[in-house]
Amino acid sequence: MDLADQKAAVRKQAFAARKAAFDLDAGGASGLLSSVLAGYRGVSLAGxxxxxxxxxxxxxxxxxxxxxxxxVPVIMGQGQPLRFSRWMPDAPLRAGPFGAMVPEVDDFLKPEILIVPLVAFTRTGGRLGYGGGFYDRTLQQLRARRATLAIGFAYGAQEMAALPMEPTDQMLDMIVTDAEVIEV
Known part of the structure; x- marks a missing residue:
C-alpha cells in the first residue's frame, strides 16, 4: 500500500471517530483552548x-x-498557501471554498499562532489533514519568516498511535483536545 492509500485508510477511520465524538459533543469543547489562548492575549492568531x-x-x-x-483561513487557490482574513464575532460572512465561511470583506493579517483543524493527530505532533496540503504550505511559509505556533484542535478520539507522514508535513507544536492539552 503506497503512502496515499495509507493516508486515505487512516482518514476514513479518523473521520468515523471524529463524527462519533462530534455527535456526543454537548458544547464547551473549546474550554481548554480558551485557557491556552489566554496565555497569548494580544498575539495575532488565526482559527x-x-x-x-x-x-x-x-x-x-x-x-x-x-x-x-x-x-480565519481563506483559500486563494489550489497549491497555494492560505491567507488569513480578520474575523470578528457576528461580522458578515460569505461562503468560501469547501463550505467554510469567510469574512465578507477581506482584511488580511499574518498570524503568529494558528489553530489548526485536523482529521487525526499523534502525541508527537503529527497531523493528518484533508489532503490538500494547505496548512503544510502555510505553516512552512509562516515559519520561514518568524516563529509560528501551530496548535492542533481536535477531539481526543482523533488521536492515533502513528500516522503516515511525508517530509513536507508540518508538525504541530501543541494539541488541544476536548479533554487535555498535549505539549509536543
Whole structure:
C-alpha cells in the first residue's frame, strides 16, 4: 500500500471517530483552548470556521478577539498557501471554498499562532489533514519568516498511535483536545 492509500485508510477511520465524538459533543469543547489562548492575549492568531464534524473553536476565537486580532483561513487557490482574513464575532460572512465561511470583506493579517483543524493527530505532533496540503504550505511559509505556533484542535478520539507522514508535513507544536492539552 503506497503512502496515499495509507493516508486515505487512516482518514476514513479518523473521520468515523471524529463524527462519533462530534455527535456526543454537548458544547464547551473549546474550554481548554480558551485557557491556552489566554496565555497569548494580544498575539495575532488565526482559527477556522468549523465545517462538517470539526470541533468548534469559535467560542475561544471570540474570547481572543476581545484582546487582539483573530483571522480565519481563506483559500486563494489550489497549491497555494492560505491567507488569513480578520474575523470578528457576528461580522458578515460569505461562503468560501469547501463550505467554510469567510469574512465578507477581506482584511488580511499574518498570524503568529494558528489553530489548526485536523482529521487525526499523534502525541508527537503529527497531523493528518484533508489532503490538500494547505496548512503544510502555510505553516512552512509562516515559519520561514518568524516563529509560528501551530496548535492542533481536535477531539481526543482523533488521536492515533502513528500516522503516515511525508517530509513536507508540518508538525504541530501543541494539541488541544476536548479533554487535555498535549505539549509536543
Amino acid at each position: 477556522y470556521m468549523p465545517i462538517r464534524s470539526e470541533i468548534d473553536p469559535l467560542p475561544a476565537m471570540a474570547e481572543a478577539a476581545a484582546h487582539g486580532h483573530v483571522g
